[in-house]
Amino acid sequence: MSAPRPSVLFVCVHNAGRSQMAAGFLTALGGGRVEVRSAGSAPAEAINPVAVEAMAEVGIDISDQAPKILTPDTVERSDVVITMGCGDACPVFPGVDYRDWALADPAGQGIDAVRPIRDQIRSLVVDLLAEIVPAGTEQSVR
Template identity: 80%
Template sequence: MSDKLSVLFVCVHNAGRSQMAAGFLTSLGGDGVEVRSAGSAPADSVNKAAVAAMAEVGIDISAQTPKILTFDAVETSDVVITMGCGDACPVFPGVTYRDWALPDPAGQGIEAVRPIRDEIKSRVEALLAEFAVTDAR
């Protein structure tokens, strides 16, 4: 493992859960992490309710765009966190996998997205603690 922990968040559309997780990890992990997110069937844009929910906690994910999941992204990550992508996520030896069973915010209003956002933040904080990541800024 390099000096930075490389984490890939994967969900089907790469429009809600994985984008919020990437936003939190980027914000909380700072220079101690390399953050990627992708989807097995990316949407055209990031979920507006997810963007609004993250803005409420001071994290701007409005400029992010859903990206297609690639084998290279998985293979070059230390940790891959899946969020409902099922068998679409490739598995490589030597990569740590976690599955975060979280509700899909697609089609939900901000009231439904807030608790998902808060759960993601808690899981990202636990991930940083588990891998002893500190922001090197």
């Protein structure tokens, strides 16, 4: 019998850029071994098109994603909650591992400014995946 999949929730204010890119990377790299969710404390109307473009450059399509509202239930059902600038908007529950990734906000930025944010997110996701999923089970993404 295999262990249950770890559940990771990425949270940023608008759920339109950073958290969507992180969820895209973890979904692609995790190969189904991690339950991946994202949400925002004040979701935007739509995902940031520059974030979509930046992810497409590395072969990950997040164009079908939409910003979602952060709910206490979503947080409580997560093993790890990664916040990205949502401050105190994220409810705290015992037994949930909270982490904050200090990342620049891609909102209103051009592709040249978003690429380094994307690459930093990828690096953080790779490190997270190595920590929560047994070695040898990762997927390759360029």
